[in-house]
Amino acid sequence: MFFQRLEDLRNDHDKTQQEIADxxxxxxxxxxxxxxxxxxxxxxAVIKLADYYGVSTDYILGRTDIPDCR
Structure with missing residues (x-):
């Protein structure tokens, strides 16, 4: 499930795979x-992406549907 979250977050932020790879x-x-x-x-990498997108690592990993990192 979290694989889809990675793609969704990237698309929601209008980023390419290359930009995230960078x-x-x-x-x-x-x-x-x-x-x-x-x-x-x-x-x-999960931690770095969570910081970049402003979401929790639990959200990226699919442990919650609440993106707020608080």
Missing amino acids: ILHCHREVYRRYEKGEREIPTW
Whole structure:
């Protein structure tokens, strides 16, 4: 489920996979695999994306439907 959250957040912020890959300092193909669930996303990347999007890590991981990080 959280793979879809990654794609939804990226699209909601009008970002490309390359732009998010640049934020994570990885290749676009690596990020694409995170987004498609073909590769496990590291904890540090989930934290970095949560900070970037202003949501909780629980929201990204699908543990809650409430994006607020408070």
